[in-house]
Amino acid sequence: MPDLHTSYLGLSLRSPLVASAGPFTGDLDRLGELEQAGAAAVVLPSLFEEQIEHETAEIDRLFTVHNESFNEATSFFPELDDYNSGVDSYLELIEAAKRRLDIPVIASLNGTNIGGWVKYARLLEGAGADAVELNLYTVAADPSIDGAALEAEHLELVALVAEEVGVPVAVKLSPYYSSLAAFVVAVQGAGASGVVMFNRFYSPDLDLETLDVLPRIALSTPEELRLPLRWIGILREHLSVSIAGSTGVHSGFDAAKLILAGADVAMSTSAVLHDGPGHFATMEAQLLEWMTDHEYESVSQMRGAVASHSVTDPTAYERANYIGNIVSYSSRVNR
Ligand SMILES: Cc1cc2nc3c(=O)[nH]c(=O)nc-3n(C[C@H](O)[C@H](O)[C@H](O)COP(=O)(O)O)c2cc1C
Numbered sequence: 643m644p645d646l647h648t649s650y651l652g653l654s655l656r657s658p659l660v661a662s663a664g665p666f667t668g669d670l671d672r673l674g675e676l677e678q679a680g681a682a683a684v685v686l687p688s689l690f691e692e693q694i695e696h697e698t699a700e701i702d703r704l705f706t707v708h709n710e711s712f713n714e715a716t717s718f719f720p721e722l723d724d725y726n727s728g729v730d731s732y733l734e735l736i737e738a739a740k741r742r743l744d745i746p747v748i749a750s751l752n753g754t755n756i757g758g759w760v761k762y763a764r765l766l767e768g769a770g771a772d773a774v775e776l777n778l779y780t781v782a783a784d785p786s787i788d789g790a791a792l793e794a795e796h797l798e799l800v801a802l803v804a805e806e807v808g809v810p811v812a813v814k815l816s817p818y819y820s821s822l823a824a825f826v827v828a829v830q831g832a833g834a835s836g837v838v839m840f841n842r843f844y845s846p847d848l849d850l851e852t853l854d855v856l857p858r859i860a861l862s863t864p865e866e867l868r869l870p871l872r873w874i875g876i877l878r879e880h881l882s883v884s885i886a887g888s889t890g891v892h893s894g895f896d897a898a899k900l901i902l903a904g905a906d907v908a909m910s911t912s913a914v915l916h917d918g919p920g921h922f923a924t925m926e927a928q929l930l931e932w933m934t935d936h937e938y939e940s941v942s943q944m945r946g947a948v949a950s951h952s953v954t955d956p957t958a959y960e961r962a963n964y965i966g967n968i969v970s971y972s973s974r975v976n977r
Contacts, residue, residue, distance in 0.1 A: 644933040645940035646926070648682075650884045650907045651773045651810035651835045653746045655682035658901055658941050659925055662838075662888050662909035663687045663750050663777070666919060670738055675919035677743050680926045684745065685909070688752040688777045689732045689762060729765065736769035746772040748812070752779055756799060763803045763811070773810040776803060776834075779841055782818070789820035796825075797832045804833030812886065814838035817869055826873075827880050836884030838909065839870045839877075861912035866890035871903050875959040878904025879951040894928025904946040 646657035661681040666672040668687040676684055732749075739747045749771035753759035763774050776799065782792050804811045813834045819825040826837055847856045867890030874887055887900030888909040897908035914921045938944045946952060950959045 644930055644938055646929070648906050648941045650683065650886065651812055653683065653772060653810070655746070655907065657682040657926060657929075658905070658907045659894075659897060659922055659929070660886065660907045660909045661685065661914060661922070662911045663775070664911035664915060666914060668735065670735070670742060672919055673739050674742055676914070676922060677745050679920045679922035681922045682745060682907070683748060684739070684743070685748040685750055685775055686735060686739065688750040689729065689766070691753040691755070691758045691762065729762065733765060733769040736766060736771050740770040748773045748775050750775040750777050750814070752777040753799070756802060759799050760802050760806050763807050767807045767809050771809060773812060773835070774803070774807055775812045775814050775838065776800065777814045777841060778816065779843075780816075781843070793819060793825055793828070797828055800829055800832040800834055804835075810835035812836040812838055812884070814841050814888070816841050816843060817873065818843070822873060823877060823880065826877055830881055830883045834883060836886060836906075837881070838886040838888050839873050840889050842866070842889050861916060862890050862892075864890050864892040864896055867896050867899065871899055872959050874900060874905050875903040875948070875950050878946050878949040894925040894930070895932055897925060897929050898932045898944070901941060901944045902946070902948040904949040906945065
């Protein structure tokens with residue numbers, strides 16, 4: 643049987659399949675089910691600094707789930723009140739998860755100001771988190787702040803937190819930095835032990851009857867895997883820290899692609915919300931099946947085998963044969 647062991651943020655994991663932050667990882671029973679099904683580590687939902695400051699209304703609105711094609715998934719979602727109600731209950735969740743689980747528990751923090759991030763990261767560490775994930779979820783909507791200023795601020799946050807806490811710090815990134823490759827390498831330089839590529843941004847919708855702007859969450863599709871796949875493939879050779887692939891991991895085959903591109907772990911939320919915590923067992927079986935069929939003996943043998951520096955045409959990850967694809971599509975539809 644192929645060896646699934648991997649290492650992420652210096653933590654030794656039984657497999658590369660990790661439960662990313664989401665409603666299930668905020669519930670103790672679901673956490674137990676995730677571990678039972680084979681999740682190798684769990685990332686708890688983010689503690690939002692705004693939440694701590696009691697500005698919860700907006701967060702509740704953000705987490706209003708709406709997706710016609712995933713109706714059955716909505717029944718899995720806990721009441722919004724249960725989605726982190728404050729710092730004390732968050733610390734209790736970490737402590738309870740640590741008591742209940744044998745796998746590593748990664749706490750997550752979404753902060754807005756420098757003081758807040760450092761203070762709360764220390765609290766998460768104190769409650770027993772094995773690592774802290776900084777969720778840099780910011781929509782750069784202020785035209786007076788340019789890319790360089792915003793990126794400098796984010797790097798300062800990473801450096802401060804990484805310096806202040808003893809546990810490893812992962813940084814969950816968006817793909818929307820002005821020069822993503824340079825920024826990710828700078829995050830490593832700021833002291834992060836790993837990067838999570840990527841968070842998923844939830845774009846608002848308009849209600850044409852009420853003219854309300856509706857912040858809504860839709861679950862991902864496997865097609866979305868291509869974005870982290872490209873960037874992990876490009877960046878693996880430039881990073882010595884851990885890489886987690888996130889967004890669009892719906893099967894063990896998707897996880898195999900991310901590992902081949904260079905990821906140390908593949909994280910999943912949407913597929914597990916859709917199919918239930920037991921989906922981790924399915925994904926593990928699929929990953930093992932692929933490895934057996936393709937004669938890979940271990941995850942470490944697979945990692946980066948198809949990264950840009952390992953393939954004959956490294957530019958494939960960049961332009962993805964841009965012209966060739968466009969020409970062949972065009973000739974197909976115009977035949
Ligand atoms: C309902 C819901 C809640 C989420 N909550 C968080 C969160 O608290 N913190 C965070 O960093 N990511 C959160 N995420 C993002 C996921 O962790 C993940 O990065 C994203 O959904 C992309 O992965 P996927 O394609 O496997 O869903 C949430 C996602 C969903 C669908």
